[in-house]
Amino acid sequence: MAVQAEAGSPTAQPWWDGAVIYQLMPRSFSDANGDGIGDLQGLQNRLRYLRWLGVDAIWLTPIYPSPLRDGGYDITDFTDVHPELGDLAGLHRLIEAAHGQGLKVILDLVLNHTSNLHPWFQRARFAAPGSAERNYYVWSDSEERYGTAPVLFRHFEDSNWQWDELAGQFYLHRFLHHQPDLNYDNPAVQEAMLQVVEFWLERGVDGFRLDAIPFLFEREDTRCEGLPETHAFLKRLRSRVQESSRRRGRPEVLLLAEAIQPMDEAMPYLDEGELNAAFNFGLTAHLFAAVAYGQAADLVQFLTELSERDVGRGWALPLRNHDELWLGDGHLVPQEVIHRIRDGLPAARGHWLNWGINRRLAPLLNGDPRPNMALHALLYSLPGMPCIYYGDELGMGDWPGLRDRDANRTPMAWTPERNGGFSSAPDPLLVLPPITAPGYDYRVVNVEVQKSLNGSLLNWHRRMLMSRKLLSALRHGDFRVLPSGHPSMVSYVRQSLEMTVLVAVNLSGTGASTQLNLTPWQGQRVRELLWGCDFPEATEEWFVYLPAYGFGWWLLGDAELSTSSKSAAGVASRSAST
Ligand code: NOJ
Numbered sequence: 001m002a003v004q005a006e007a008g009s010p011t012a013q014p015w016w017d018g019a020v021i022y023q024l025m026p027r028s029f030s031d032a033n034g035d036g037i038g039d040l041q042g043l044q045n046r047l048r049y050l051r052w053l054g055v056d057a058i059w060l061t062p063i064y065p066s067p068l069r070d071g072g073y074d075i076t077d078f079t080d081v082h083p084e085l086g087d088l089a090g091l092h093r094l095i096e097a098a099h100g101q102g103l104k105v106i107l108d109l110v111l112n113h114t115s116n117l118h119p120w121f122q123r124a125r126f127a128a129p130g131s132a133e134r135n136y137y138v139w140s141d142s143e144e145r146y147g148t149a150p151v152l153f154r155h156f157e158d159s160n161w162q163w164d165e166l167a168g169q170f171y172l173h174r175f176l177h178h179q180p181d182l183n184y185d186n187p188a189v190q191e192a193m194l195q196v197v198e199f200w201l202e203r204g205v206d207g208f209r210l211d212a213i214p215f216l217f218e219r220e221d222t223r224c225e226g227l228p229e230t231h232a233f234l235k236r237l238r239s240r241v242q243e244s245s246r247r248r249g250r251p252e253v254l255l256l257a258e259a260i261q262p263m264d265e266a267m268p269y270l271d272e273g274e275l276n277a278a279f280n281f282g283l284t285a286h287l288f289a290a291v292a293y294g295q296a297a298d299l300v301q302f303l304t305e306l307s308e309r310d311v312g313r314g315w316a317l318p319l320r321n322h323d324e325l326w327l328g329d330g331h332l333v334p335q336e337v338i339h340r341i342r343d344g345l346p347a348a349r350g351h352w353l354n355w356g357i358n359r360r361l362a363p364l365l366n367g368d369p370r371p372n373m374a375l376h377a378l379l380y381s382l383p384g385m386p387c388i389y390y391g392d393e394l395g396m397g398d399w400p401g402l403r404d405r406d407a408n409r410t411p412m413a414w415t416p417e418r419n420g421g422f423s424s425a426p427d428p429l430l431v432l433p434p435i436t437a438p439g440y441d442y443r444v445v446n447v448e449v450q451k452s453l454n455g456s457l458l459n460w461h462r463r464m465l466m467s468r469k470l471l472s473a474l475r476h477g478d479f480r481v482l483p484s485g486h487p488s489m490v491s492y493v494r495q496s497l498e499m500t501v502l503v504a505v506n507l508s509g510t511g512a513s514t515q516l517n518l519t520p521w522q523g524q525r526v527r528e529l530l531w532g533c534d535f536p537e538a539t540e541e542w543f544v545y546l547p548a549y550g551f552g553w554w555l556l557g558d559a560e561l562s563t564s565s566k567s568a569a570g571v572a573s574r575s576a577s578t
Helices: 040-045 047-053 088-100 119-126 187-202 228-247 263-270 281-293 297-307 335-344 369-379 404-408 447-452 457-470 472-476 570-576
Strands: 021-024 057-060 104-110 161-164 169-172 207-211 254-257 277-279 315-318 385-389 478-481 489-495 500-506 512-516 526-528 533-535 542-546 551-556
Touching: 040 047, 040 088, 047 457, 057 207, 088 104, 104 187, 104 254, 187 228, 228 254, 228 263, 263 277, 263 281, 263 297, 281 297, 281 315, 281 335, 281 369, 297 478, 297 489, 369 457, 369 500, 369 551, 447 457, 457 472, 472 489, 472 500, 489 512, 500 512, 500 542, 542 551
Parallel strands: 021 057, 021 385, 057 104, 104 207, 207 254, 254 277, 277 315, 315 385
Antiparallel strands: 161 169, 478 489, 489 500, 500 551, 512 542, 526 533, 526 551
């Protein structure tokens, strides 16, 4: 029991507290100028949809100039916009328009490395060894250096070092060989990257997703992840960001760590004075393992540990993203969890890439909307910031066989028209092919069609997000796991000053009944929230039945919801006509 109760004054909460984040790849989202590539104007044109859906923030994967050999995470200029996406003025318009729709804008910031085409790297390889310019990157005369650091992209690289003929030395790259790691032992590098941050703060962004943040520093005989020096730099970064926001009289911005680490190692990023949030990838893996095997015990154990730590609001909660579903080598989660996912999700077979599964959410769950909804019922009610990967709200499919992780990065499906309404360009010009796979064809799985169907996954997500908005406890409340006594069921309580919400989810493909001990709420009224239905009052042995992958959110007690929220279920019927 640890997440603090809602603070007395609402202004005490930063904007990201309980916010729902929508991740999108601008190149694949919406194309306004008809060149086949999504762009900032296209995204701006779709902001109303995102507001309608009910998210709070958009996270844009990198928008910077880049040769695009790693989806834009290979940057040649940190302070500009890729010309195919637009320009700085266009970004300004997008940020203004997003703010006008009540949406925050989070940029992806890659601090760890650059493209090998970045002028800094070109300068470094020609500069004399030991010179300031050469020292922007990490060099070695042998590949033995930092030999205990694992190779992350093991299907593409067999070493963390690349020989550079011009420099006559190896350079370090923790990712692809054309992404040299910056040398954070060089104070000039630290300062240069802090200036990059300052540049974007001046342009009014609301947050940064900090890519690959554990890898900034390297030391011998370690995994070169999350070293004390890295944490010291991040503290510096945070105080610079705070100082800059104060100076400009602006609220603080979100600093969100991408650290694929077990919870104990990810937590230090959330220490006092460091970052505001971190993805909880361990939780993601446990969620998939639970649904793969229909067993909740490990997940319940994980959630219990989570509840004992005082950082509940700092976790960002993704199911999927633009990468493979990273499970790691046994360091992130125990091998047994990985085996469960591998054996329990047949759609994962043959789709392993690096240390994870290269599939989108819906196909990974074999197109079954029930586990998909069960997982989201958890995601939307656990403490933290739920993250939706664009298209997953529709159950969009993937294109296995495309290069690298492109399988998961295909164009958003907007309408049944050509190219799914993503672009008016001739097919060969499209950034990636729209999905036409059986069961996932964009002529059926698209925003327009799903908006018009009451029972669609899209309308379901919208209703869930709207309900979440009305339930302060789900956004800011305390979190306490409730033993369910059933091997497939996870149950917990979220409690704010205004209300108490009980959540129970059945993660298996068979029905589950159990008795929950609701003694602390004995005799209180119980209302199911999503369909607006009364249940028997709370008792020590409160009976609950959940069908296969079923779930419920119940309000305990007499909390008054506003008129519009009396029945969140009403949203379902209204949404179809929106
Ligand atoms: C993590 C990003 O999510 C991934 O897409 C990228 O390839 C690596 N970092 C390297 O930047």
